[in-house]
Amino acid sequence: MRRTLMLCLVAATAACSREQAAPAASAGTSFASIPARHYGLGRAATPEEVAARDIDVGPDGAGLPTGKGSAELGAQLFQQKCAMCHGPKGQGMPPAFPLLVSRDPKAEGFKFASDYKLPHSIGNYWPDATTVFDYVRRAMPLLQPGSLTNDEVYSLTAFLLAANDVIPMSASLDSASLMQVKMPYRDKFVPDNRKGGSEVK
Numbered sequence: 001m002r003r004t005l006m007l008c009l010v011a012a013t014a015a016c017s018r019e020q021a022a023p024a025a026s027a028g029t030s031f032a033s034i035p036a037r038h039y040g041l042g043r044a045a046t047p048e049e050v051a052a053r054d055i056d057v058g059p060d061g062a063g064l065p066t067g068k069g070s071a072e073l074g075a076q077l078f079q080q081k082c083a084m085c086h087g088p089k090g091q092g093m094p095p096a097f098p099l100l101v102s103r104d105p106k107a108e109g110f111k112f113a114s115d116y117k118l119p120h121s122i123g124n125y126w127p128d129a130t131t132v133f134d135y136v137r138r139a140m141p142l143l144q145p146g147s148l149t150n151d152e153v154y155s156l157t158a159f160l161l162a163a164n165d166v167i168p169m170s171a172s173l174d175s176a177s178l179m180q181v182k183m184p185y186r187d188k189f190v191p192d193n194r195k196g197g198s199e200v201k
């Protein structure tokens with residue numbers, strides 16, 4: 001029994017080193033020229049396929065696409081595509097669907113550390129307006145992520161910021177104006193500048 005196990009392990013190790021020794025397929029290699037290995041499944045993603053998924057937007061706004069949208073249009077889109085889960089006023093539907101809109105005075109002042117039950121909203125908690133765009137574009141609506149156009153995401157972002165009293169409801173946003181929006185509690189966040197070592201838990 002033990003001997004069989006040892007043999008298996010040796011076989012597995014051998015398979016592993018063969019895999020490492022195999023030449024890596026470069027992005028430009030055509031599918032037909034890749035030697036059949038493993039089960040012969042898969043191919044290198046095309047630059048277009050990578051670009052379609054490479055849509056993250058940084059807190060500084062890097063990666064924001066062209067396009068624009070108004071809060072007023074965003075309000076309509078919100079009712080059509082978001083309200084069924086987040087509520088018509090963005091008030092959330094506990095426990096599954098989070099609150100998005102609230103400037104409840106009792107939750108102002110960033111006192112979440114002393115009372116974790118205070119409602120966190122985009123207006124009283126998010127550090128960057130740009131990441132509202134990023135999140136909505138990548139993850140929402142929950143069941144059809146990626147289905148919104150960039151203009152629709154700008155409109156929805158503008159609406160969510162306006163409903164949270166961050167910008168006026170008459171506002172429109174594009175990449176340049178979105179980068180200018182300063183969230184109310186931006187200064188409560190500090191960059192994570194840990195370099196490793198004992199302070200990293």
Ligand code: HEC
Binds near residue numbers: 081082085120135141
């Ligand atoms: C089918 C239900 C559903 C729909 C429709 C939906 N959402 Fe969500 N949304 C969720 C759930 C569930 C979460 C929490 C996801 C998590 O925490 O991983 C969420 C999270 C969010 C968040 C992050 C909230 C936070 O503070 O963490 C935002 C912003 C958001 N949704 C915006 C939208 C917008 C805009 C739309 C419409 C385009 C939309 N959602 C449509 C279910 C939905």
